Amino acid sequence: MPYIANTPEQQEEMLRQIGRSMEELFSDIPPDLRSPGLHIPAGLTEQEVRNRLTGMAARNKVDLISFLGGGFYDHFIPAAVSALVSRSEFYTAYTPYQPEISQGVLQAIYEYQSALCRLTEMEVANASLYDGGTALYEAIMMALRITGRPRIVVDDTVSPIYRTMVRTYTGNLGIELVETHSCRGLPDRDELKKHIDDRTAAVTVQNPNFFGCLDDFSDLADLAHKHGSLVIASCYPIALGLVKTPGAMGADIVVGEGQSLGIPLGFGGPYLGFMATRRQFVRKMPGRIVGRTADGQGRPGFVLTLQAREQHIRREKATSNICTNEGLCALTSLVYLSLLGKQGLVELATTCAEKTSYAGKRLLEIRDVRMRFPKRYYFNEFVLELPVAADRVIRQLLEKGFAAGFPLVRYYPGMEKSLLVAVTEKRTKEEIDLFAHVLEVSL
Amino acid sequence: MKVIFEKSVPGRRGARPARQEGCPPPEIEPRLKRERPAELPELSELDVVRHFTELSRRNFGVDNGFYPLGSCTMKYNPKMAEQVAGYAGFASLHPLLPQLPRGEMLVQGALKVLYEMDLLLREICGMTAFTLQPLAGAHGELTGVMIIAAYHKDRGNRKTTILIPDSAHGTNPASSAIAGYRVQVIPSDSNGHMDVAALRAALNDGVAGLMLTNPNTLGLFEPHIQEISRLVHSVDGLMYYDGANLNPLLGRCRPGDMGFDIVHVNLHKTFAAPHGGGGPGAGPVGVCGKLVKYLPISLVRERPDGSYFLDYDRPNSIGYIAPFYGNFGIILRAYAYILALGREGLLRVAENATLNANYVMEKLRRHYDLPYGGVCKHECVFSARRQAERGVRALDIAKALIDRGFHPPTIYFPQIIPEAMMVEPTETESKETLDAFIKTMIELAQLAQTRPEEITRCPVTTVVGRLDETRAARHPDLASLK
Numbered sequence: 001m002p003y004i005a006n007t008p009e010q011q012e013e014m015l016r017q018i019g020r021s022m023e024e025l026f027s028d029i030p031p032d033l034r035s036p037g038l039h040i041p042a043g044l045t046e047q048e049v050r051n052r053l054t055g056m057a058a059r060n061k062v063d064l065i066s067f068l069g070g071g072f073y074d075h076f077i078p079a080a081v082s083a084l085v086s087r088s089e090f091y092t093a094y095t096p097y098q099p100e101i102s103q104g105v106l107q108a109i110y111e112y113q114s115a116l117c118r119l120t121e122m123e124v125a126n127a128s129l130y131d132g133g134t135a136l137y138e139a140i141m142m143a144l145r146i147t148g149r150p151r152i153v154v155d156d157t158v159s160p161i162y163r164t165m166v167r168t169y170t171g172n173l174g175i176e177l178v179e180t181h182s183c184r185g186l187p188d189r190d191e192l193k194k195h196i197d198d199r200t201a202a203v204t205v206q207n208p209n210f211f212g213c214l215d216d217f218s219d220l221a222d223l224a225h226k227h228g229s230l231v232i233a234s235c236y237p238i239a240l241g242l243v244k245t246p247g248a249m250g251a252d253i254v255v256g257e258g259q260s261l262g263i264p265l266g267f268g269g270p271y272l273g274f275m276a277t278r279r280q281f282v283r284k285m286p287g288r289i290v291g292r293t294a295d296g297q298g299r300p301g302f303v304l305t306l307q308a309r310e311q312h313i314r315r316e317k318a319t320s321n322i323c324t325n326e327g328l329c330a331l332t333s334l335v336y337l338s339l340l341g342k343q344g345l346v347e348l349a350t351t352c353a354e355k356t357s358y359a360g361k362r363l364l365e366i367r368d369v370r371m372r373f374p375k376r377y378y379f380n381e382f383v384l385e386l387p388v389a390a391d392r393v394i395r396q397l398l399e400k401g402f403a404a405g406f407p408l409v410r411y412y413p414g415m416e417k418s419l420l421v422a423v424t425e426k427r428t429k430e431e432i433d434l435f436a437h438v439l440e441v442s443l
Numbered sequence: 444m445k446v447i448f449e450k451s452v453p454g455r456r457g458a459r460p461a462r463q464e465g466c467p468p469p470e471i472e473p474r475l476k477r478e479r480p481a482e483l484p485e486l487s488e489l490d491v492v493r494h495f496t497e498l499s500r501r502n503f504g505v506d507n508g509f510y511p512l513g514s515c516t517m518k519y520n521p522k523m524a525e526q527v528a529g530y531a532g533f534a535s536l537h538p539l540l541p542q543l544p545r546g547e548m549l550v551q552g553a554l555k556v557l558y559e560m561d562l563l564l565r566e567i568c569g570m571t572a573f574t575l576q577p578l579a580g581a582h583g584e585l586t587g588v589m590i591i592a593a594y595h596k597d598r599g600n601r602k603t604t605i606l607i608p609d610s611a612h613g614t615n616p617a618s619s620a621i622a623g624y625r626v627q628v629i630p631s632d633s634n635g636h637m638d639v640a641a642l643r644a645a646l647n648d649g650v651a652g653l654m655l656t657n658p659n660t661l662g663l664f665e666p667h668i669q670e671i672s673r674l675v676h677s678v679d680g681l682m683y684y685d686g687a688n689l690n691p692l693l694g695r696c697r698p699g700d701m702g703f704d705i706v707h708v709n710l711h712k713t714f715a716a717p718h719g720g721g722g723p724g725a726g727p728v729g730v731c732g733k734l735v736k737y738l739p740i741s742l743v744r745e746r747p748d749g750s751y752f753l754d755y756d757r758p759n760s761i762g763y764i765a766p767f768y769g770n771f772g773i774i775l776r777a778y779a780y781i782l783a784l785g786r787e788g789l790l791r792v793a794e795n796a797t798l799n800a801n802y803v804m805e806k807l808r809r810h811y812d813l814p815y816g817g818v819c820k821h822e823c824v825f826s827a828r829r830q831a832e833r834g835v836r837a838l839d840i841a842k843a844l845i846d847r848g849f850h851p852p853t854i855y856f857p858q859i860i861p862e863a864m865m866v867e868p869t870e871t872e873s874k875e876t877l878d879a880f881i882k883t884m885i886e887l888a889q890l891a892q893t894r895p896e897e898i899t900r901c902p903v904t905t906v907v908g909r910l911d912e913t914r915a916a917r918h919p920d921l922a923s924l925k
Contacts, residue, residue, distance in 0.1 A: 011798060029664055033701060057533050068540070087496070094515050130582060168761055342480050398545070
């Protein structure tokens with residue numbers, strides 16, 4: 001049998017030594033619960049499995065020239081990332097409960113926490129959460145715990161994918177979830193002000209937001225803080241090579257999706273939820289945290305710390321139920337950021353913004369094509385307003401080999417003609433020109 | 444070893460991102476820009492490769508040696524599955540493609556994986572349908588408890604409490620609490636099983652359900668499981684199966700047949716997806732017929748023409764719990780593993796996992812206290828209390844094992860056993876490995892009697908000794924900041 005070491009003879013020998021038969025080892029299962037056997041196919045050889053999965057992989061369309069984003073981006077991944085992350089000392093280990101033989105993972109998590117803090121200009125970070133959406137939910141729970149207040153305000157420029165998840169998780173908890181309507185691509189300050197008072201635990205924003213628009217929410221943070229409320233900010237880490245950080249704008253809890261940091265799109269996961277906050281809130285934070293300390297000889301080392309927050313110690317009083325997180329994805333993002341380095345991240349972000357700016361100009365040359373939010377600034381994604389339904393254009397362009405973008409009507413009723421277009425460094429100028437050409441022809 | 448930021452050399456470069464001539468500089472207002480670049484390390488690619496290679500050498504995984512970490516099922520992770528997960532046809536697939544017009548036809552291969560995985564798990568667990576979306580075991584628990592809440596809401600039941608045995612994983616009470624339930628603990632009886640009389644006494648109309656791991660965290664099959672299910676169902680409570688310990692039951696016994704209404708499965712335990720140094724995992728949730736309508740949005744379905752589609756029209760669903768379809772890369776690895784093993788292979792997994800655990804238990808039971816005897820399933824739990832009388836605690840034995848090349852068992856869990864050492868060998872370990880571990884454990888038991896200080900000073904072979912955890916918690920140094 002594959003992956004089972006002991007030969008039938010060895011199994012017999014072991015049974016003999018312990019004085020049992022195999023049936024006796026299962027005699028504790030009541031007879032009427034014993035299964036007559038599984039109705040699943042017989043096992044395959046490795047060659048057969050790989051052939052079958054090669055065939056299934058071929059039925060997925062991955063050769064499109066893609067302008068599809070929506071919070072999940074097709075960035076280039078250097079070869080060294082997978083070469084290092086696929087070292088099996090990392091990926092065949094589990095949660096580093098035994099620090100002396102887990103310094104590799106522990107130090108990597110500490111460095112990951114540090115890199116995230118430097119990126120977001122925050123003070124502490126945890127070892128990861130599942131994805132951007134569950135990270136936002138955890139941030140909301142954390143804000144409720146910190147403030148003891150019942151209301152959470154979420155703007156509709158925050159990813160609708162995350163917002164639907166937050167609604168699911170908070171539905172039974174009796175909290176007051178207020179979703180505000182944005183105005184011309186940005187959170188509507190007047191609308192938000194109505195909901196920020198001494199019952200408000202937190203205001204939630206995203207930058208760049210789901211429409212790709214950039215914002216400086218420092219004014220909102222000032223207002224929130226004046227009322228004793230917190231600011232939760234969701235962000236896109238590659239953008240932080242160029243755009244103002246959530247820390248600098250006054251965010252209290254920063255979360256986001258780390259997929260863009262060297263993690264393949266992979267049909268939706270595994271991804272990387274990250275969370276950073278201010279030092280004063282660290283004991284309210286969910287998830288694993290690694291700290292630096294020393295051994296008896298004064299040698300520095302790393303351990304899981306502040307575990308009194310966690311489920312394996314506190315059980316029903318824990319800050320979260322999370323146990324297994326996305327450790328390997330956190331490592332991936334650290335390796336990726338280390339390879340890019342200080343200057344590389346700035347260059348990458350600049351290239352994304354340049355190509356996006358070029359794509360925007362080029363697409364606006366097409367008759368009857370406009371920007372949905374013309375007065376805004378963008379990082380690597382923008383909303384085009386087409387003269388016809390976005391779905392029609394997307395369908396036509398798929399036939400030409402392009403994923404033209406995301407039809408916003410899926411989440412925003414009334415935006416039938418709005419197309420969310422993302423541009424990463426992987427798109428070339430020639431591809432952008434060709435995209436503009438086929439789009440023009442299709443209209 | 445220095446942290447990576449301390450190795451930084453100003454101006455040094457690693458990866459160079461793509462560039463494009465002829466694109467204008469971006470027009471972003473200065474007030475929206477970052478003031479100073481993030482202080483990421485400045486290193487060459489070789490610097491980075493050396494750094495992480497060195498870190499990997501300071502880590503212990505299943506590929507390094509025996510890793511009998513109880514309740515975690517640290518079996519071998521087949522390389523084949525890693526390779527399959529890297530196929531560009533899967534790894535490069537954008538999750539929003541299916542939401543484009545006729546987009547489902549662009550991802551038929553991936554949807555087939557999900558569809559077939561659902562069918563396989565149904566058969567293995569005896570459930571009516573699965574959602575593959577939960578992103579870890581605990582996430583599956585939360586999903587399951589939300590399904591319990593949705594069921595009771597529909598029935599007009601006023602339920603406040605989830606019952607949980609004292610031997611349960613910490614995630615069970617935590618998941619119940621964050622879903623809004625009160626937790627009531629049911630004690631174990633003198634045999635390590637759930638105390639049925641205590642359960643009976645705890646049952647009332649406020650009980651929403653019971654969360655149970657079977658075999659439990661002592662490695663014991665619950666002999667009264669059918670009665671437990673009947674009792675919980677008698678107050679319209681639901682039975683939740685924590686699938687962390689499913690490995691020894693594959694092909695032998697199914698949670699659905701035991702009376703469970705909701706099941707989560709840890710693909711990174713039972714189905715050999717790697718643990719990743721703490722994730723990512725995957726925790727699909729299966730339910731019985733009456734609960735299918737509550738499963739999260741969306742589900743993969745098959746059309747009469749054999750194509751697959753995503754069903755978003757689910758008015759009774761608890762809603763969206765994950766951004767997309769689950770940790771697809773992990774599901775894919777588990778799928779490849781199940782294809783490779785097939786019905787016979789899974790049965791052999793259960794048998795060998797059980798045989799290996801019983802072999803270790805029998806060989807060590809004279810040397811360490813074994814609070815609960817009989818036959819075990821996938822794991823056995825010893826107590827080091829006899830050694831503790833000589834000043835050698837479970838923690839010390841763990842550290843001595845490290846010096847001798849083994850990853851220690853889970854220690855101090857379950858909490859109902861003092862000085863617990865929970866050993867789960869898994870089926871992929873050979874008799875030779877088990878014999879070497881047994882021999883070492885016996886030597887340590889003897890050493891504890893004769894020269895305990897040789898154990899309590901361990902580990903001495905590692906890159907660091909025992910670390911000061913009190914200092915870490917009292918004076919938290921959680922990030923290297925510039």
